[in-house]
Amino acid sequence: MIPDYISINYPVQLSLETFLNKNRYSKIGVLADENTIELCYPKVKNALPAHTTFTISSGENHKNMDTSKEIWKWLSAQHFDRSSLLINLGGGVICDMGGFCAATFKRGIDFIHIPTTLLAMADASVGGKLGIDLGPYKNQIGVFRVPDKVIIDPVFLETLPDNQRISGFAEVIKHGLIYDAAYFEVHENIADLTNTDWKTLIYRSIEIKNDIVEEDPVEKGLRKILNFGHTIGHALEGNFLQQNNTEMLHGEAVAIGMICESWLSVRNLAMPEANHHRIVAIILKYFGNKDLKQINESTFVEMLMQDKKNVDNKIRFTLLKDIGKAVYDVEIDRTGAIEALDYYRNLKT
Secondary structure, eight states, X not given: OOOTTEEOSSOHXXXXXXXXXXXXXXXXXXXXXXXXXXXXXXXXXXXXXXXXXXXXXXXXXXXXXXXXXHHHHHHHHTTOOTTOEEEEEESHHHHHHHHXXXXXXXXXXXXXXXXXXXXXXXXXXXXXXEEEEETTEEEEEEEEOOOSEEEOOGGGGGGSOHHHHHHHHHHHHHHHXXXXXXXHHHHHTOOOGXXXXXXXXXXXXXXXXXXXXXXXXXXXXXXXXXXXTHHHHHXXXXXXXXXXXXXXXXXXXXXXXXXXXXXXXXXXXXXXXXXXXXXXXXXXXXXXXXXXXXXXXXXXXXXXXXXXXXXXXXOXXXXXXXXXXXXXXXXOOHHHHHXXXXXXXXXXX
């Protein structure tokens, strides 16, 4: 089952109208970026009563305190009060940052997510994690708070370029790897991402994430398994952001991280090597092999040391005993992490 606050079975306009008919707000605002205001906002605006919009620049490099201040200033200038609603229309950056701004503005106003990317539909909009980056350090500032509603409609996937759709598929693959081996086999058998039953896949991914989050809402234990691929992935994202403010898509970074952390799983948890090769095969099929020659190893380690799972200055990973069986809080030293990165850099496609 998926939680009651998530709507996936109805068109976005119907779900939005139903929600607003049941909830009365003094003010309604829509937060979007330059892409979603053009491509996605027209699909929802007719379902909205009087409202205002605010557009920010897209990309992880804008998910920071400076942009958050601009959002808070907009809410203040529009006289939003604690009976107001913020609608976050966009991908993971909009959902993370918009939710964070709503949860902290005047100690909290209502907010809903309308995710427009596969990554946000299958993962980022679910579970109540909200936050922003601190410089190159991913999601260092944030809170836990479940949205008042998440409205998922795969129609928005039609607005995505191929690289964004593939990026989101990394999180879908992850859900099978950490929790459901049969679900991972479904991914292996997909012939073409352009003709995939995304609604069914998104539904199953949400079920998996919800099962985990219900048991551990604030990531004290089991929820850490959702970070498979993210320890190295976030370090790579931070490294790219620090180098001339360039960006690696989150899903691309997580895909690389899953290969590296799968390799560590073979070395440290005796995961069957044949299953590691299955993981490498599906990721290289969709993501290829990225050139990481520009990665600065000292910066990479610095990013690893800022990971939120760490304890007592020791790097903690989520690894796999096998496909569908994840283990959290596995301690890996800096040398092991760099060796895993080198393994990826030496892979042949």
